[in-house]
Amino acid sequence: MYLIDKKNNRISKIEEKTFSELGFKEREHLQEWLANEPAIFGEDLLIIQKEFDGFSDTKERLDLLALDKDGNLVIIENKLDDSGRDVTWQALKYASYCSSLSKEEIRVIFQDYLTSCGSGETAEEKLCEFYGKEYDEISLNKGTGQRIILVAAKFRKEVTSTVLWLMNYNIRIQCFRVTPYKKDDKLFLDIEQIIPMKDAEDYVIKMAEKAQDDIMIENKLKSSDALRLEFWTALLKEMAKKSDLFKNISPKKDNWINAGSGISGVPFTFAISKAYARVELYIDTGDKTENKKLFDYLHQSKEAIETAFEEALTWERLDDKRASRISSSIDKNSYDRENWDFIIPELTERMVRFEKALRDYLKKYKK
Template sequence: MYQIDPATNRIHRVAQMKFADLGFTERGHLQEWLANQPDALGEELLIVQKEFAGFEDTRERLDLLALDKDGALVVIENKLDDSGRDVVWQSLKYASYCSTLSKTAIADIFQQYLDKSGIDARAEEKICEFLGQEDFAEVMLNHGNDQRLILVAAQFRKEVTSTVLWLLKHDVRLQCFKATPFKQGNFLFLQLEQVIPLAEAEELMIGISEKEKEEHKAERGQAKRFPLRTEFWHRALEALEQAGIDLYSNVSPGKDHWLNSGSGLSGVHYTMVFSKDEVRVEFVLSRSAKEQNKTLFDTLYQRCAALEQRFGEPLEWRRLDEKKASIILARKLFDGYNKDNWADMIKWLVERVQRMEETFEPEIALLRGKLNGGE
């Protein structure tokens, strides 16, 4: 790693260190860093437990247990300056133990983690939010042999890398990340680099066939609520068309509990939500950079009174500091899965979608200017 000095147009080497020399430990430091910043491993992961020891007839414990966006369990094993010889065998054992965990057991394990961490939240709701699902009954976790392994260490021995490469050829989903600390003056840095498989080749080496992917998707599509949602969205889109509202004219009904429509500004969109408890209309700020979303939200919030007056009723302003996106919404409670209520629900959506567009469409130029550095 090098530091760039623009003044001299030169680069200067940043000193590579060892974790032990810096006084860092596996559990007290590396594990905590990853538990609190799992996307440092290159993807969104939901940590559901650390130091997990819930295996029968053994006192072994794995470092971190997580879920990925497909609902697969991810076993994360951390080593410091040396991976050791047995890390692959150790992680394979943990994966085999975890392969028997049911969806209910995973939720219980996660709830214990939340409670111990002092986080006031329900595990099932957090899992649904992470996976983009509305109802925990529809969630599929730990499907089949989808368990994954992630190994983190400063150095990997040849016997480890050789075994890992062999396992990859036999469809075991395994990644190795090289963790390297650096020091520059009083500043410390951590570099996490995926070394096996190479990131650009990972899709070719993971070994999940298209057939398996289609089967997995089909199983999830069998949930009874999916046809219900599709039918609701058919009716809602027809009502919007009859009302002369073309915001969703190029959108097709689907099985999800939401439908998005663009605003003309990348990463900013309108959303309709249909759930078993309510319907919502949202103006969503979801650009790739979190700080941009917060800036745009704050820009709009400064004028919340005028915008609510234009909308015709109060709005909920959710900055969501802990998340990337920010949302402005209106909602109404309904028994959503009772079709007798659908006419009133769709009427409410049609009216609010039109108001939402009329309220925020004039603000797009302001938001675009804010992104481009304007006032």
């Protein structure tokens, strides 16, 4: 940091110091500065408690507790010259402790703070003033919106590494570096947000949200894969009791399984989704003209086929696509296990009737 001498058009270096060199203490000085000037963090924060120890079964003390303009609790942990190695863990513990605080508990905590400061104001009045709303309209500490602010002159690598990793999981955490300076008999304090870097904060947050979305999608996919594997295992076991059509087919993670019909590219298929479960003849020989020819051949016998199947079928020529399809659907969520006791017996029974109704026509066409 440099001091500008406007008169002589020169700059002179201001000496960087440590808090210990200047005789400053964590609780007595730095904490008081932050509590009395929360705007130093670049946003409107309302300090509602210092040295908060209202955690059951523990004597631990949270340095500063604040509220932001969105009603989120902000846990502020301040250190002096060295962050230490445990500050992230401490802050996470305090955030977890505070996550269950109700609006009324927060009001009481704030009122205790105001009383200890000798203020004649009520917490309710201060909250209404801060949010510009009636007290009944104010919502505090919603869900998992708790935030963490870490303050220190120097952050250890294990701390910054942990913070960056936590941000990938939507933990809202910031690191501010504070540096004292001395010039003659004057003292200065500089504060800088280093994680996430202020200029890149929106980008970093969006990337963290994207990373979390990707993880959630991946977990859902893995969960869906396991569920489909379980479903097909149960369905094939039931199918084996009624027909040999799928006897050489193994369970898989896809949302469909096939068995041959005697014509290449025209399998009998079980297909499932969150909206349906169905049996189908999927016609895709690789040649659009051939696909439509086979579909039309079968469609000529639509009435006889449906009579043999004992109910109407869905006939989809799909002129704008290469393939065609004939199917029968059950309008139920196949991903809900509670529906399986109905879907599996019904679907396998339909496949038996479906294959029987189409078998002779496919054999004749093949010849």
